[in-house]
Amino acid sequence: MLSSVKQAGVASASPPVNPNGRWFPPPSVRDLLRAGKRRRRLAPYLLLLPSAAAIGLLLVWPAIQLVVYSFQDYGLPQVTGAAPTSWTGFANFRLVLSDPEFWSSLRISVLFALAAVPLTLAAGTLVGLLLNRLGRKMAAFVSTTALLAWAMPAVSASVIFVWLFDPDGGVVDWLLTKLPSWLGGGPRWSGFSWTNAPLPAYTVITLLVVWQGFPFIAVSVLAGLKTIPAELHEAARVDGAGAWRVFWRVTYPLLKPIFLVLLLLSVIWDFGIFTQAYIVTGELGNRDEFNLGILAYDKAFTMPPAYGVASALGVVLTVVLLVITAGYVRANVRQGAVR
Amino acid sequence: MRKLRRIALNGAGVVVALVTLFPIFWMVSTAFKPATEIYSLTPRPLPAHPTWANFASVLNGSVIGMPYWAFLRNSLVVTLSSVAVSSLVALLAAVGVARFAFRFRTTYLIMLLIVQMLPQQALVIALYLDFRRLGLLDSLTGLVLLYIAFSLPVTIWMLRNFVAAVPRGLEEAAQIDGAGPMSVFFKILLPLVAPGLVTTSVFAFIFAWNEFVFASTFLGTDQAKYTLPVYVTYFFGKGSADWGAIMAASVLFTLPVMVFFLITARRLRAGLIAGAVKG
Numbered sequence: 001m002l003s004s005v006k007q008a009g010v011a012s013a014s015p016p017v018n019p020n021g022r023w024f025p026p027p028s029v030r031d032l033l034r035a036g037k038r039r040r041r042l043a044p045y046l047l048l049l050p051s052a053a054a055i056g057l058l059l060v061w062p063a064i065q066l067v068v069y070s071f072q073d074y075g076l077p078q079v080t081g082a083a084p085t086s087w088t089g090f091a092n093f094r095l096v097l098s099d100p101e102f103w104s105s106l107r108i109s110v111l112f113a114l115a116a117v118p119l120t121l122a123a124g125t126l127v128g129l130l131l132n133r134l135g136r137k138m139a140a141f142v143s144t145t146a147l148l149a150w151a152m153p154a155v156s157a158s159v160i161f162v163w164l165f166d167p168d169g170g171v172v173d174w175l176l177t178k179l180p181s182w183l184g185g186g187p188r189w190s191g192f193s194w195t196n197a198p199l200p201a202y203t204v205i206t207l208l209v210v211w212q213g214f215p216f217i218a219v220s221v222l223a224g225l226k227t228i229p230a231e232l233h234e235a236a237r238v239d240g241a242g243a244w245r246v247f248w249r250v251t252y253p254l255l256k257p258i259f260l261v262l263l264l265l266s267v268i269w270d271f272g273i274f275t276q277a278y279i280v281t282g283e284l285g286n287r288d289e290f291n292l293g294i295l296a297y298d299k300a301f302t303m304p305p306a307y308g309v310a311s312a313l314g315v316v317l318t319v320v321l322l323v324i325t326a327g328y329v330r331a332n333v334r335q336g337a338v339r
Numbered sequence: 340m341r342k343l344r345r346i347a348l349n350g351a352g353v354v355v356a357l358v359t360l361f362p363i364f365w366m367v368s369t370a371f372k373p374a375t376e377i378y379s380l381t382p383r384p385l386p387a388h389p390t391w392a393n394f395a396s397v398l399n400g401s402v403i404g405m406p407y408w409a410f411l412r413n414s415l416v417v418t419l420s421s422v423a424v425s426s427l428v429a430l431l432a433a434v435g436v437a438r439f440a441f442r443f444r445t446t447y448l449i450m451l452l453i454v455q456m457l458p459q460q461a462l463v464i465a466l467y468l469d470f471r472r473l474g475l476l477d478s479l480t481g482l483v484l485l486y487i488a489f490s491l492p493v494t495i496w497m498l499r500n501f502v503a504a505v506p507r508g509l510e511e512a513a514q515i516d517g518a519g520p521m522s523v524f525f526k527i528l529l530p531l532v533a534p535g536l537v538t539t540s541v542f543a544f545i546f547a548w549n550e551f552v553f554a555s556t557f558l559g560t561d562q563a564k565y566t567l568p569v570y571v572t573y574f575f576g577k578g579s580a581d582w583g584a585i586m587a588a589s590v591l592f593t594l595p596v597m598v599f600f601l602i603t604a605r606r607l608r609a610g611l612i613a614g615a616v617k618g
Contacts, residue, residue, distance in 0.1 A: 043520075047435030048447060050428045051491050058488035059454050062465035069465065079468065130351055138352050144601070145356040148363060151600040153549035155568040156589040159575050160366045163582050169378040171365060211362065274460045275551045279572060293460040300464040301556065307464060314461030325456040329449055338448045 063318065069311035076304050092312035102313070104288065105295040112202050112291065113271040116209045120266055121259075123210055124217020129247070131218060132225040143222070146215035154212070158279035161208045165194040195282055198289045205280050209270060217262055224258040225251070257335050264328040272321055292317050366593070370394065370586040377583050393587035402584050403574060405562065407591055410570040417479050417566055418547040421486035425543050426536055429491055433498035434528065438507075448496075455492040459552045467556060477561040485553050490543040497542065501535025502528070541603050548596055567592040 070092055077083035096102050127146065131139045149157075165172045173192050179185020194200040228251065236246045252259065274293045281289040284298050296317060300310035332338055364384075369377060370393050372386040400406035436444060466485070467476075475481030505528060513523045551568040558564045565573065571588050574581070 041441075044435040044439035044441040044444070047431045047439075051432035051495060052447070054428065054484075054488040055450075055454055055491055058466070058485060059457060059462065059492075062462045062469065063457055065465040065469070066461060069468075079471070127355055130348065130355065133348055134352050135349075138349055142352045142356050145359045148597060148600070149359050151545060151596055152363070153551075153568060153593060153596060155549065155551050155571055156366070156593045157362070159571060159585060159589055160362045162575070163369065163586065164362060164365060166580070166582070169382065169582070171382045174380075174382055211359070215359075268456050272458045272460070274458070279575075283572070293458060296464065297460050300467070307468065310464050311461075314458070314464055317458055318461050321456055321458055322453065325453055328456070329452050332452060333449075338445055338452075 066311045066314050066318070069307055070315045072308050072311075074308040074311070075306050079305070079307070088308070092308045093316075095309055096312050096316065101287065101290065101295060102292075105290045105292045108198060108202065108290070109271055109292040112206065112273065112277075113267055115202075116206045116213075116270045116273075117263070117266045119206065120210045120213040120270070121217055121262060124214040124262075125221050125259075127214060127218035128221030128225065129251075131222045143215070143219060146218055149211055150213075150215035152212060154275040155279065157208060157212055158276045161204055162195070162280055165204050167191045167193045195280060195286070195289075201281050201286070201289050202277075205273070205277055208276055208280070209273065212276075213266065213269070217266070220258060220262055221255065224255040228254050257331065260331050261328065261335075264324055264331060268321055268324050268328065271324070272317065292320075363593075366586050366589055369582060370590045372583060374583060393583035394591070396584050397587045397591060402581065403562075403570070407570075407588070409563065410565050410567050411591075413479060413564060414548060414567040417482050417486065418544055421483045421490070421547045422540050422543045424483070425487040425490045425494060426540050428487065429494035429498050429539060429543075430502075430532070430536065432491070432495045433502045433532075434524070436495070437499045437502035451492040451496055455496075459489070463552055463556050466553070470557060476557055477559075477564055478557075479564060481557055482550075482554060482566070486543075486547040486550060489550075490546045493546075494539040494543055497539050498532070498535055501532050501538075504535075505531045537603065541599065544599065545596060 071087055071089060072078075072085045073088045073091070074085055078085045127142070131143055134142065164170055167173060168191070172194075173189050176185050176189035176192070177187055179189075192200075194204050232250055232254075233246055236250050241249065272293060273291065274297070277289075277291050278284070278294055278297070281294070284294070284302060287298075290298060292313065296310050296313035298310075299306050299313060329338075368385055371389040371391075373388055373390045373392065376383065376386055376388070396402050398407050400409075436448065470476050470481050473481075475484075509527050509531075510523050513527050518526070549568060550566075551572070554566045555569045555572065558566070558569055562573075571585070571592050574588060575585050
């Protein structure tokens with residue numbers, strides 16, 4: 001009987017014993033192979049069945065339905081059964097494209113990603129480079145605190161940031177009033193509301209996303225840096241290259257695949273940002289602060305619901321994300337991750 | 340010169356750590372402040388007269404009408420059951436993907452990568468209509484099903500590396516010794532993959548514990564079913580911003596994740612890299 005892994009290696013020398021402790025004739029090699037072959041043919045499909053069923057039913061099927069609904073007239077009467085659903089062709093999409101709210105939300109999603117992605121990547125990379133040069137204990141300390149921010153639930157983080165930037169008693173407004181005027185501080189910040197207009201609101205969301213997003217980038221970049229032989233950096237430095245040049249001429253080219261994956265992931269996450277934006281902008285409170293995801297959500301869950309239009313918006317959002325995902329998948333395949 | 344550089348680097352490290360910790364520190368500090376200090380015109384970093392009052396009002400439910408424990412129970416039920424099931428299902432799939440060559444293997448792996456990127460806020464529309472039809476709205480069972488499915492792509496992707504790292508020879512040796520597939524799985528593979536299972540469970544745990552979009556949409560009308568994230572924002576959305584209570588609730592909601600996380604931080608860091616950056 002096998003009691004530990006270590007025994008398994010040596011046990012083959014002694015005659016096999018079955019779990020009941022009785023002797024039995026060893027099966028012929030051919031028997032083993034035949035039984036094994038049949039089992040091996042079916043086994044992978046059986047093993048994948050539960051996960052494929054769960055993913056298929058709760059991720060793939062809703063995605064398909066979303067596309068179907070986007071071509072239908074689907075609202076409250078259809079949900080309650082008062083009226084049948086009918087196909088309306090591209091009507092929902094035409095409605096979306098002619099809606100100024102769609103364009104403003106798309107603009108916000110794009111601009112936000114354009115601001116948050118480079119900032120997160122830059123902050124994360126700088127911290128990653130720093131971690132690589134710190135002593136072991138210090139590096140462990142800094143990366144642990146950073147990962148605490150990463151592990152912070154999006155809901156808590158958002159609520160905390162709303163409080164930090166609160167006009168009545170928030171610490172940020174107070175700090176800004178204390179700042180000398182040549183640094184942009186002054187009494188005009190007293191009671192400044194950050195959530196009343198899109199630009200300040202998304203400034204808060206950007207800071208929040210950078211705060212929560214940089215640790216992941218830093219840890220990933222650090223892992224990449226560990227694979228670069230130290231001699232390469234030393235050689236470049238001996239040749240008189242400064243830190244800036246060493247990064248762009250040595251580090252960046254070597255870590256390019258990692259940076260590509262991190263860039264694509266960040267774009268996907270930030271373009272599709274929902275929970276943080278939803279909470280900071282006041283839970284559907286300010287229509288001019290909607291991004292694409294929030295607008296889709298609002299169409300579906302604010303009375304009266306317009307599931308068809310919401311689905312059309314959801315399809316637009318999903319298509320944009322899937323186009324970026326295609327790049328992500330390609331990068332993974334190239335790196336040999338899909339072996 | 341070298342010493343100076345050392346000091347500058349460590350200084351930068353301390354600054355990064357302090358800036359990172361500040362929001363968390365401010366949450367804890369606010370939770371212990373009495374109202375007069377919270378809304379004071381000159382906020383101080385530490386409470387001058389620390390109080391448990393904010394925690395008390397959250398724990399005994401005087402703010403929302405229901406005690407914290409009720410929501411903690413909901414969150415624990417949903418999180419633990421979805422983690423248990425999804426770990427098992429992910430392990431099966433990971434073994435299938437890492438140990439067998441079959442026709443749709445690559446297709447399946449690429450499907451996992453794509454499906455992981457589908458936006459929750461779009462799928463929630465179709466899922467809401469489905470759940471409504473199936474009577475799964477306002478039900479914790481519905482959430483458990485969703486959390487299982489939505490954590491699977493990442494957990495399978497991560498676990499397959501741990502399974503692939505177990506030398507195949509061990510299993511073959513056991514098989515030749517007459518061990519059936521079940522005992523090979525339970526006696527050889529499972530003990531060796533256990534550390535990986537811990538790492539992926541932490542991910543599944545954090546996902547389910549933190550999840551907000553589904554919970555707030557599907558539990559909308561039944562307060563008694565709220566999980567902690569919905570509870571925290573419920574408070575927060577009610578106009579009368581009682582920041583002391585909100586921060587105390589946030590602390591109580593965040594604390595379990597942080598503790599859980601710190602215990603497994605070292606492993607997690609390795610898993611984070613294995614899971615998302617390189618297959």
